[in-house]
Amino acid sequence: MKHAAGTLLFIARFAILGLAMAFVVGLFWPGSGERLRARFGLTESVHAPAASQPRVGNGPVSYADAVAAAAPSVVNIYANKIVTEQAVRMYDNPVLQQLFGGQPTTYQHREQTLGSGVIVNAQGYVLTNNHVIAHAADIQVLLYDGRIAQARLVGADEESDLAVLKIDASNPPVIPIASEDPRPGDVVLAIGNPLGLNQTVTMGIVSAIGRQLNSSSAEDFIQTDAAINLGNSGGALVNAEGQLVGINTLLIGKAAGAEGIGFAIPVTTAKKVLDQIIATGHVVRGWLGADYAFVPVAANSGLPAAARGALVTNVYPGSPAALAGIKPRDILLRIGSEDILDPASLRRSEAALKPGSKVEISGLRNGSPFHAEATVAQRPAMGTNALSGD
Known part of the structure; x- marks a missing residue:
């Protein structure tokens, strides 16, 4: 009995000593217990609360850095235009006023169009919209740092509604340009x-x-x-x-x-x-001289609403398409080495062709394959551009 009591006392002393050592280790080396349990495979899977888990695609809290990188290159454009308007000049004599009303005349006044632009290279070239500076007699640019520069029109492209200006300013801030196209949702x-x-x-x-x-x-x-x-x-x-x-x-x-x-x-x-405008002062696009639409598909065919290719709806007399024998209702499937996906892709491929070059065109006519060779012409001016934001 006396021996058993001594054994229990011995065990109790070591248990108290172990607890004391564990307290000291936990106080000065927190987390050591978890590391030991992990080492011997005694850990339990613990799931963090859902609120603390990071979400995929978290955006920044602020876009101030992006603005700081781009804003110095964005300029204000003030385009002064001389506008001529019709008017009626009244006669000084009341009798003549009563008989004739007035004399038609014209008068001119100055209008100022507000717009924006972007400095795109260190030589001081500025991109803006054509409709901002169209018919301007005088163009001034206000830079981010407060400098005012006189701008010279290098060239404009009515179809894309772009214009290129040139300013003489020392060390103009140049905007960084993205290397990849944006995606929906960006x-x-x-x-x-x-x-x-x-x-x-x-x-x-x-x-x-x-x-x-x-x-x-x-x-x-x-x-x-x-x-x-x-x-x-x-x-x-x-x-x-x-x-x-x-x-x-x-x-x-x-x-x-x-x-x-x-x-x-x-x-x-x-x-x-x-x-192109810096090199030649204007933009050159290829042209075949036809209008296109989506290829129609019968409602009960089980196919998508528009099949691959482009349907020719109109061919201009004397155009490259007409000289090549292309006819309305033809379905064009390939131009040069590129497949035609839809009318938009055909127009892009056509515009990229060099005027004077020859291009192979293939497609279907009344369900049968056909091939044609056309000599590309330069796309004529579109006339009045419908695009305008100001």
Whole structure:
């Protein structure tokens, strides 16, 4: 009995000593118990609360860094135009006024158009919208740092609604340009001079890409719900890193029953126009001289609403398409080495062709394959451009 009591006392002493050592280790080396249990495979799976788990695709709390990278390159444009209007000059003699009413005349007055632009290289070239500076007698640019520069029009492209200006300013801030096209759902920021308020930033997402705003044009647009107001035209649409993805050009307002629908010219298109205008002063596009529509499919065929290819709806007399024997109702499937997906892809491929070059065209006529060779012409001017944001 005495031996058993001694054994219990011995065990109790070591238990108390072990607890004391565990307390000291836990006090000075917290977490060592969990590491030991993990080492010997004694851990239990513990799930963190759902609220503490990071969400995929978390965006930044602030876009101030993106704005700081892009905003210095966005400029305000003031285009002064001399406008001539019809008027009636009244006669001084009351009798002549009563007999003839007045004498038709014209008068001129100065109007100023507000817009935005983006400095795209260190030589001082500025991209803006054609409708901002069209018919301007004098163009002034206000830089981010307060400098005012006189701008010279290098060239304009009515079809894409782009214009290139040149300013003489030392060390102009150049906007970084995105290397990848934006995707629907990407966050974008519109920076510009809405309503003359200077350097305003609005945020939205890319709503869609590849939008066609003119059935006869080869250009496509980025649709965004970032607020674009009068004066934003020609300003920058940038991504969340402050890189240029588009040139803001057009809004559809509440008068049309729209809310949050704006459009920007993709930077890939803007760069091509910029390079051509700097090199030659204008933009050259290929032209076959035909109008196209989607290929119709019977409702009971089980196929998509529009099949691959483009349906020829009209061929202009004397055009390359007419000389090549292309006819209305032909379905075009391939141009050169590229498959035709739809009318928009055909117009882009056609515009990229060099005038004077020959191109092979293949398709279906009354269900049978056919091939033709056309000599590409230069696309004629479109005339009055319907695109205008200001």
